[in-house]
Amino acid sequence: xxxxxxxxxxxxxxxxxxxxxxxxxxxxxxxxxxxxxxxxxxxxxxxxxxxxxxxxxxxxxxxxxxxxxxxxxxxxxxxxxxxxxxxxxxxxxxxxxxxxxxxxxxxxxxxxxxxxxxxxxxxxxxxxxxxxxxxxxxxxxxxxxxxxxxxxxxxxxxxxxxxxxxxxxxxxxxxxxxxxxxxxxxxxxxxxxxxxxxxxxxxxxxxxxxxxxxxxxxxxxxxxxxxxxxxxxxxxxxxxxxxxxxxxxxxxxxxxxxxxxxxxxxxxxxxxxxxxxxxxxxxxxxxxxxxxxxxxxxxxxxxxxxxxxxxxxxxxxxxxxxxxxxxxxxxxxxxx
Numbered sequence: 632x633x634x635x636x637x638x639x640x641x642x643x644x645x646x647x648x649x650x651x652x653x654x655x656x657x658x659x660x661x662x663x664x665x666x667x668x669x670x671x672x673x674x675x676x677x678x679x680x681x682x683x684x685x686x687x688x689x690x691x692x693x694x695x696x697x698x699x700x701x702x703x704x705x706x707x708x709x710x711x712x713x714x715x716x717x718x719x720x721x722x723x724x725x726x727x728x729x730x731x732x733x734x735x736x737x738x739x740x741x742x743x744x745x746x747x748x749x750x751x752x753x754x755x756x757x758x759x760x761x762x763x764x765x766x767x768x769x770x771x772x773x774x775x776x777x778x779x780x781x782x783x784x785x786x787x788x789x790x791x792x793x794x795x796x797x798x799x800x801x802x803x804x805x806x807x808x809x810x811x812x813x814x815x816x817x818x819x820x821x822x823x824x825x826x827x828x829x830x831x832x833x834x835x836x837x838x839x840x841x842x843x844x845x846x847x848x849x850x851x852x853x854x855x856x857x858x859x860x861x862x863x864x865x866x867x868x869x870x871x872x873x874x875x876x877x878x879x880x881x882x883x884x885x886x887x888x889x890x891x892x893x894x895x896x897x898x899x900x901x902x903x904x905x906x907x908x909x910x911x912x913x914x915x916x917x918x919x920x921x922x923x924x925x926x927x928x929x930x931x932x933x934x935x936x937x938x939x940x941x942x943x944x945x946x947x948x949x950x951x952x953x954x955x956x957x958x959x960x961x962x963x964x965x966x967x
Contacts, residue, residue: 694726694753697776699769701760706753707746707773711737714807716783716965718745719770719790721813722894723849723879723887725752728787732950735958741965746773748793750886752878761889763897767796774805783965785810787950788921789894792816799902809910810964812957813921813947816899816930824900827925834895841888849879856919859946871951903933910937911964913957915945 694708708726716736718729726745733743747754749769750761760769770793774782782805786794791814798806821828840848853875855861858868879887912934914927923941931939940960946952 697773699749699772701757703749703757703760703769704755705746705749705769705773707744708733709777710734710743711740712742713740714781714783714965715742715744715779716785716961717770717774717779718743719784719786719793720745720748720751721788721790722890723751723882724875725878725881727752727874727878728950729785731954732785732958732961736962736965739962744773744777744779746770748790748890750883750890752881756883756886758885761886762893763792763796763899764800766793766893767800770797771801780805781807783808783810785812785961786814787812788815788947789890790814792894792897792899795899795902795906796897799899799905802905803908806908808908808964809906810913810961811910811927811930812913813915813918813926813949814912814930815894815897815921815926816903817926817933818898818900819895819921819925822898825898825925825929827929829895829922829925831896834891837891837895838888841891845884845887846876846880849876853879856947858948858952859917859919861919862917868951871948900933903930906934906937908936909964909967910934911960912937912939913942913949913960914939915942915947915949915953917944918947920947 694706696704696706698704706726710733718726718733720726720728725747729743729745733745737743746769748766750756759765784794784797784806786792786809791811794809794811795814795816798809818825819828820834821830837848840851850872853872854867857875858871859865860867860872912927912931914921914923916923918926927939927941931937942949942953942956949957
């Protein structure tokens, strides 16, 4: 079968794109025709009442949903059986970002749970609650809903902040261990107490680029610093770029915008000091999104019983660009 360059499909003038669009229209018509046949007259087609849901679904083909106290529906995956490992994803992604790690651990005797943060992925997109306290409370509600304990909590980037704020607000009664991967704590933005942080203007520029053309902004982040594809000699994966872009575009517009402030300006210093479980901190020393000095190095000094592993040349996307090594490190830590 001939290879089609995905970039050409973005060109409205490309005939292959038109054929794909026409194919999609034809498929829609094919689906609609049987529904029309169910009509009791020749007017507006009706759908048999037996196929109409009466309540929001609790499950889907790929995962499950639960509803928080404020009415937000949170999507989550629940794979495997055994000791529980939870995964919190980065901005503006979804639980899909963790599939390689979930598959590896679930294949080795662990129950792996990952949710789409509110406003991200397949979860609903509330106007409110797009900040770390609510993110952590949503996760606490999910743990209570599933009645899990002895959890190894894993968080990447913004998800690392979510793990830290969860422990800061809810303690470790349900938690056995914690892992921070390329994580934002203690705090990303530069302050008097954090002179090594990034200037606020960096995140203001993020917001401006996001509002100007969020689709292009997501493409630029994925094509460059997130995976380190802007480095000389980098092996670029168009598949990873497109997966990141797709996950990002599934996020709510306001939710992802608000989350920029949440991941950059939240101070997790007090939360890190409340950690009282074994903690693994993993970070790449070429992380261009969350520079290591003001994050992992600082966090390791604040967390009691922390072990710091630095991946030489590692990017922000260790779950993909250092997948095999991270999978083994997570498995060994979960088993320890």
